Amino acid sequence: MRIALGQINPIIGDYSHNISIINTCIQQAYQKKADIIVFPEMALCGYPAMDLWQEQNFVEQSHRALHAVATSAPHDLYVVIGHVAAGKRKVRNMVSVLYDGRVIFYQAKSYLPTYDIFDEERYFEPAQEWGCFQAQDKRVAIAICEDIWGEHYRHISVSDPLAQLMGYNPHILLIPSASPYYYDNMQERFSIVRQIAQRHRLFVVYVNCAGANDSIIFDGHSMAIDQQGAIVTLCAGFAPDCAVVHTEQPPPPTALHAPSKVVANHHALQLGIRDYLNKSNYQQIHLGLSGGIDSAIVLVLAVQSLGSKSVQAFLMPSKFSSPTSLHDAQALATNLGVSHDILSIEEIKACIVDTISPLFGGLKQVTDENLQARIRGVLLMAYANNCGSLTLVTGNKSELATGYCTLYGDTAGALAPIGDLYKSEVYQLALYINQQEQLIPEAILTKAPSAELRPNQRDQDSLPAYEVLDGILRLYIDDLCSIDEIVAQGYPRHTAEEVQHLVMSAEHKRYQYPPVLKLSARTFGIGRRIPIVKRFTSP
Secondary structure (H helix, E strand, O other), X not given: OEEEEEEOOOOOOOHHHHHHHHHHHXXXXXXXXXXXXXXXXXXXXXXXXXXXHHOHHHHHHHHHHHHHHHHHOOOOOEEEEEEEEEOOOOEEEEEEEEEOOEEEEEEEOOOOOOOOOOOHHHOEXXXXXXXXXXXXXEEEEEOOHHHHOHHHXXXXXXXXXXXXXXXXXXXXXXEEOXXXXXXXXXXXXXXXXXXXXXXXXXXXXXXXXXXXXOOEEEEEOOEEEOOOOOEEEEOOEOOOEEEEEEOOOOOOOOOOOOOOHHHHHHHHHHHHHHHXXXXXXXOOEEEEOOOOHHHHHHHHHHHHHXXXXXXXXXXXXXXXXXXXXXXXXXXXXXXXXXXXXXXXXXXXXXXXXXXXXXXXXXXXXXXXXXXXXXHHHHHHHHHHHHHOOEEEOOOOHHHHHHOOOOOOOOOOOOEEOOOOOOHHHHHHHHHHHHHHOOOOOHHHHHOOOOOOOOOOOOHHHOOOOHHHHHHHHHHHHHOOOOHHHHHHOOOOHHHXXXXXXXXXXXXXXXXXXXXXXXOOOOOOEOOEOOOOOOOOOXX
């Protein structure tokens, strides 16, 4: 039996587009003599549709789209496709099997995750029954995404769907999935699927999305694994793909050559920027270019994602901006072939100071610094309004964690590409990019980080050294360590407590921050939900 892996990139709610790419993939698979084609979880409507799943018209359109695919697909091809379906109390996360122009089998999802970015119990009701369908002489079972992650859900009062399915003695297990990217998740997926194949002596086909929706990136890497646990087909990473595998005569096993974390993040960020722009129906993107490492990386990623003609850079110096920073920013823009303009903020700032300083009897230092950032934000947003362009925010995770940013200033924009990269990871990505092609001037890589909002300012005047800061932040945010546990790792207590205070005090800024592209298991935004007003700190 030949099975096609339909790794596609759907757009949430764009049923016409999704039907079109599904039909194209079906035709490709049919030409390759596939007997079955498997698409990702929620392939018809896109994932995650969130509260759109609660709208009756959205669900009705899903049913109509399912019918359209069923009637247009070759009638002797089994089409296994994910969609939203009406339920008794809520809707259901469903996978249907289409054959001969109709639905011959369906399987709902059982385990409804509520961790990280997921909130499926809010929308869906779990499956109450399980089974297999017959394709030629094979019994085929379907387990949707988390339904194979049984060990994570032992506390939930739902029957283990995998155990239920194995009771039907299937020959093949199909796993439609919408599994978001973060680096460790790729290896964990392979490990779980491989264990299932080996334990149950099954041929397993796992099909994931490949695209980005808002903050969430789907990395693809769909796979087919034989009964011995060997990968016999591996689809592309971070791009749509359609591969066909023969279950009885699979190709020789292939090694899982997982890219390094910096390489995978590089691919993920390009995909995230590109899909955010294209799926939002924008053609142009712009940002402020300071001559520092963060804006340099974001500019490079934007150009690599969209091409230089779709990107505009603005250099917005003040009297505190060093001539070298201006020169470095211009050199980078020239290297990338990006159109760039210089907009001095000095006259605007002077006008604002003249207007408001009588109210205060002079400005505090922090007010003066924030004014500069907010003027730059106003200029960038004015360009966005007037030219129909999206503004990229250039802050990193270290800054966002500690609140080292200005509300309505450098936080103003539509998307924060590197908001899930710590400062040390930004430098690692820059070095990797320059290894491929020398794009970022060496001076940007070696200068001390500075916001240049006052004379001789350095980031380390306000923050611990980044190598120390990032180490503490990883333990506190990513690993949920207490201060005592962080100190046990060798960090000074007063520094750990200082970092904790900065993180806890900046929650209001993160609530108002643009979407951050997800690269880790603990991404600021919908994946990490902390109250703004609270009186709690870990001991």
